[in-house]
Amino acid sequence: MDEIEFSFHDHPLHRSGAFSIWCDGCSQPGYSSDGYRCSECYRDFFMHQKCAESPLVIDHSSHHQHPLNLSCVPASKPCHLCDGHVSDVGYGCSACDLWLHISCSRNPPSHVIENPKAHEHSLTLFLMPNEIELFICHICGYCCFHSAYVCSQCEFFFHVNCVNLSPEIKHPSHPSHPLQLLMDGAPRYSDGKCCLCGDEFEKGRLYHCSLCNYSLNLDCVKCPPPLTHKSPKTHEHKLTLIPRHLSFTCNACGKNGDRSPYVCLQCNFMIHRKCFDLPLLININRHDHRISRTYLLGLKFFDHDCAVCHRKVDWPYGGYICSSCPNFVAHPDCSTTPSVWDGKELIGTPEEIEDMEPPFKVIDDSLINHFTHEEHNLRLNNKDDIACDERIIECKACIRPVYSDPFYSCTQCNYILHETCANLPRTKRHPLFAEKLTLVGGSTYLQDSFTCHACDRRSTGFRYCVRKLDYAVDVQCISISEPLNHDSHPHPLYFVDRCRGNCEACGKLGYLGFRCIREECEYFLHYGCAVLPKMVEKHKADDHPLFQCYGEDIDATGRYWCDICEREVDPKRWFYTCDRCCTTFHIDCVLGDLFMGHAAGSMFTTKAFDIVAPNRQVQVVANNGICRPYCDVCKSRCKASLILKTRDDAGLFICSSPCLRHFIPPVGVGEKAQLIPSGLIEEWFT
Structure with missing residues (x-):
């Protein structure tokens, strides 16, 4: 079958x-x-x-x-x-x-072995009860947990898989001389690695031929690779193992090897043992089409950039190419890593028809029905439609204000989408995940909000979700593509997910973001900092647009002050400035901190941690009144664009995440009362 x-x-x-x-x-x-x-x-x-x-x-x-x-x-x-x-x-x-x-x-092991290879006396199989003391195998040095062969005369123990190993063996990969079992590590003149698999020896046990400087670990002795192998998927001819130290270039991956290749003597074809199972046809998250493996790239791909690691391709063979995109090429090692490839071999699988279903149905030239708001139609508005409207309205997808950009608005309610957000594809591939992502609409209550896997901010907007994993990415982060050409740096930036570095924007340590791949440059940006808006067109703190400043033209010896919170601004880090008024602002003061990804009007209910303090419903509101309200926790003017207000007769205001932590009822009563730990804040949004 x-x-x-x-x-x-x-x-x-x-x-x-x-x-x-x-x-x-x-x-x-x-x-x-x-x-x-x-x-x-x-x-x-x-x-x-x-x-x-x-x-x-x-x-x-x-x-x-x-x-x-x-x-x-x-x-x-x-x-x-x-x-x-x-x-x-x-x-x-x-x-x-x-x-x-x-x-x-x-094939159960024999109860008694009269003439074992590993020992001079007969051995008896002993099944150990769970409570018995552990014993050490005399051959490999590892513990015997549940079963072992025992010599009653010498009180030696042997694993079932080690009992056929003797002090001297003849191995098919080295028929010229016998191999001796060494218990104290490899000789100094050897490289300390197995000649077949290249792994280092564990516990100092190995088999060695001193005449040929040939060493094998115990796993390769127990389960040796075949001397010949034929696999039509790998090569049309039979391949022969050359079990010795030999420098070669692998035809599959293009990398150099130093031991035991499989060789086709007819074609001068050589391959690593690990490259036998490279898939032939796959999807990766750096490309929209299927890519196929080839053993000969040819000169036309020489000096091209690998689509994954972005280094120059300087090998003539071994790679993945796309039949639809003539300039696409990727190294096999880069293409088959778990963070890039979804692990599916597509040979014999009909090509999946990409989900081309549009995100909306066109009603007429200016009217659509979006899949996230099917109950009403949305009408396209242009710049002239909002020229006289001073209200700041928000897009339901990206939770950012709509200024002069074209947008769709609901004909019956306040549902609004940027034109670009309305055209977001239903599915998308992205370097953050190996699997394809699916677009999901936003939420009204903060209990239904999510944490963006890229920037680590919570949001009530649209999200791209992974089918199998409980991860989501907001539409701002998903919109960034490689290479990222950012105004803050002269070189292109590329996605990294295991890079430890300090962000140039905020100075904080991070792992997920964008880095310059030039060897002499260590420029790194957090994902959250990379998606910050370069311009804030309207803000209550200033009558003019605010622009990002990256610190390159700021005298670091000077002192700057935020016009909102009246605290000092670090000129070495990013901030917003008004060129006309020569004012400066902290990024958090302009955009907010905890609630910058939450739509105005979103609500949640605080948990009652004590019977004395009941649950309270709280709402995110825009801080756009004639004067800023006082925070009922810190007793200062609320500075953020979005703040919290309790939905009760008291109408209390909370200005920031630190104030929210102090506002929530304490655990306990009287002298034993303790403030809620900051980590529990996350529970209110799940």
């Missing part, structure tokens, strides 16, 4: 070989052209044919009390017979908490 339904996996399994991935049934490497693989979980799930077609229930001699059922195995469960870790699927008895590898259920 080319496809089977496996009861313990969410997706169908397709007939496929695997070379370096481990089987989830027997926990042995998949050096096989015959097995089943999940194209949805390409790099995470593979089973040999025998393992995938195992019976659902068996009776086993090691456990007479109950039958064993094929089932999903809880995490970190060892096999009762061989003591190895059982992967996703195995045979188990839940009543006795006993688990077996599928392979151990078929």
Whole structure:
């Protein structure tokens, strides 16, 4: 069968070989052209044919009390017979908490070994109860937890998988000389790594040939890779392992290797062992089309930029290209990382028709019906329609004011969208996630708001959501594309998600944002700072537009003061300024802090942490009156554009997130009362 339904996996399994991935049934490497693989979980799930077609229930001699059922195995469960870790699927008895590898259920280890390779005396299999003292395997140096072979004369213990290892072995990858077991680490003249896989030796145990300086770790001795392998997906001819130190360039990934390549003697083709399983056809979050793997890029791609890491392509072979975009090229290592690729192999899968459904239906030349507001139609307004309107109105998608930009407004209510926000696509790929994102409408209550994964701000606006993960990104952050050409820096900036650096805008430490990739430049911007508006067209604090200042033309020795909060402004960091009035403003004073992503009119209810203090309904309101109200917590004028007001007869005002923390009723009564921790503020919005 080319496809089977496996009861313990969410997706169908397709007939496929695997070379370096481990089987989830027997926990042995998949050096096989015959097995089943999940194209949805390409790099995470593979089973040999025998393992995938195992019976659902068996009776086993090691456990007479109950039958064993094929089932999903809880995490970190060892096999009762061989003591190895059982992967996703195995045979188990839940009543006795006993688990077996599928392979151990078929071929259980012998109860007694008369002439073991690892020892001069006979060995007996001992199944240990859970409360027994742990013992150390005499060969590999690791603990024996549930089973071991025991020598009653020497009191030595051996893992089931180690009992066939002897002090001297003949290995198929090195037939010229025997390999000696070394217990105290590799010799000084060696590089300290396995000649087959390149991994360093653990616990100082290895097999070594001093004549050839050839070393193997215990895993490669127990499960050696095949000397020859044929995989039509990888190459049309049979490939032969060259088990020695040998410098070469891999035809699959274009990188250099220093040991044990697989070689086609007819074509002078060489490949890393790890590159056998590179997928042929995939989707990545840096491109809208499918990309396919090729072994020969050719000179036309030389000196192009990789679409993921943005470095120059300086290799002649090994890469991913797009048949629809002649200049697209990406390195295999970059394209198949979990943060870029969704893990799906698309060979044999019909090409998905991209969701081209528009976000709205066109009623006439100026009237639409948007999918987030289907109950009413929206009419397009131009600059002339709002020229005489002094009110500051907000877009429901981005939660930013509508000034002179064209926008859609509801014909029956106050639902408003920027024209650009109304045209946001229903689905989108973005470097933040490997999976495609889906657009979801906004909310009215703060209990339904979300935290943007990019800028870490809460918002009630539109969001792009990941289908499987509980993450969302607001429309401001999703609109940034690579490269980011920002006025604050002369070089293009590129997305990074594991970069530790101080933001040039706010000076705070961050990991997610945009960085200059030039070696001599370490310029870094937080995601939240990168999306700050470069101009605030209307603000109560000034009659003129306010512009971002990046500090490059400011004398750092001078002192500047915010005209809203009357506190000092750091000239080395970003702030807003009015060129006509020579005034300066903190960014938080202009845009607000906790509520800058919340639409005016949004409401939430505070939790009652004490029976003395009841729940209170609070609303986000615009601070646009003739005079600024006093905050009932800090007793100062509210400076932010958006503030909180209680919806009761008292009508109390809260100006900022620190004041909100002090406003919430304390836990306890009297002398034992404690303020609510700031971390609990997040609970009110979920």
